[in-house]
Amino acid sequence: MRTFLKNLQNYFIVFFALMSVTIIVLGINRIKKNSPGDTAPLPPSPNPSSNKVVPSGTSGSKGSFTGNTYQTPYGNVVAAIEVKGGKIIAVTMPKVPNSPPSIYAQPYLVNQALKAGNANIQGVSGATYTSIAFKSSLESAIVKAGEQTGTSISGNTVPKTSTPAPSIPRSYRGDDDDDWRDKD
Amino acid sequence: MGIPVHITFVGISKEEADKYTERAEKVFRAYDEKFSRFKETSELHRLNTNKGNWCKVSIDLFQVLKKCVTLARETDGVFDPSVGGILASYGYGLPKDFSLPSPLPTYRTIEFDDRELSIRLAEGQILEPASIVKGLAIDKAGEEIVGVPGFMINAGGDILTRGPFKNGTLWNIAIQDPRDPRAIVSIISARDTSVATSGIYQTHGEKDGKKWHHLIDMKKGEASYESGDIVSATVIAPTCEQADTEASLAILLGIDQAIPRLKRLNLPYFLILDDGRIVKDAKFTTLELPLNKVEIM
Secondary structure (H helix, E strand, O other), rough: OOOHHHHHHHHHHHHHHHHHHHHHHHHHHHHHHOOOOOOEEOOOOHHHHHHHOOOOOOOOOOOEEHHHHEEOOOOEEEEEEEEEOEEEEEEEEEEOOOOOOOOOHHHHHHHHHEEEEEEEEOOOEEOOHHHHHHHHHHHHHHHHHHHHHHOOOEOOOOOOOOOOOOOOOOEEEEHHHHHHHHHH | OOOEEEEEEEOOOHHHHHHHHHHHHHHHHHHHHHHHOOOOOOOHHHHHOOOOOEEEOOHHHHHHHHHHHHHHOOOOOOOOOOHHHHHOOOOOOOOOOOOOOOOOHHHHHOOOOOOOEEEEOOOOOOOOOOHHHHHHHHHHHHHHOOOOEEEEEEEOOOOEEOOOOHHHOOOEEEEEEEEEEEEEEEEEEEEOOOOEEEEOOOEEEEEOEEEOOOOOOOOOOOOOOOOOEEEEEEEEEEOOHHHHHHHHHHHHHHHHHHHHHHHOOOOOEEEOOOOOOEEOOHHHHEEEHHHHHHHHH
């Protein structure tokens, strides 16, 4: 009787051991069948030709778009825009001409561009090259954004940005013409 | 002229805008062909290289050079169209490899024959009337655009506006920072007026280790400038010719003479001195858009 019970115990041990192995093997096979590349759908990959679009996971027109490069006597000018929901939310100048550093010029142009959806200055008296180049590059960026997102891009209702409001540099002091002599 | 020209039309179709643009282009091309010191085919070049002989010229060139001489007299020779020789000797424009004669010819050596419309220059005298010609060309191009509700011509930073911008609003015109092409230092709102800025920062170079710019005091015979001088002058006037001319003269004359002259002519002005000071008159201020107000969205 004792021998019979011992054999029964060994039988159950072997049986459950085999069952465990079978379950593990079946489980591995099931995992393999569900692995990516076989049956699960892949997320859409970004179009390699439009690598300027930032696929951030939201629907609609969203992304960063860089305008054409325009040459000026001072160097190349490029404008870039960031679009969200068909609206321009940021305008930057990733490439600016070589010139002395300025803490106020770039934000000013950028704010102007944001305000009206394009540069809200009809002309610049002086050397106009940069202004024209910036506006042209900005326009081309807006066109690209419209083409790649299939929507009309506007900037008229853009939210406020964190760009600090620039001011006339301290080195420029507006003087009344009658007392300019006293400023020396 | 070697400058970009942009024309903005308001209230007309694209076809009409193309038509007027073509007309304006013809005007600029004609002025360039006639008055360019950079083209061997120009009438001015023919006069400049006539080696001291009488030269029959068009009435346009005759009148322009007469105006130049009048301005030279008014400014006691500080402005002088004979500046072309100095610029050519710097390698800026024709004739090539030009050596300055000595003594330097001045406006006093230019002879006019009113009856024959002929001009005789001294040997080696090279004229450059660009200070007047660019503004004249813009005004003339503007006269070719008729029946258009509003338009703006911007030729190399000299601007002519006629009529309003969109929806009857004024044109916003910024003034460039002379130190930084990305920057502006003021914005004015205006219509039916001309704005010109002249500065020693636009056209300049270096010759034999010496820096030069294109606005040369002909009394000194050089383009040197001193502390406190004007580096950028913006003038508003009824015509581009006057705005451009007076902006150039302001720099040449210096602040002591420029301000009384501009006041006498009753022209709004905005001057930037080389130490950063801005000098402007009350009339200019009334046209200005406060920068901070513009920036608030």
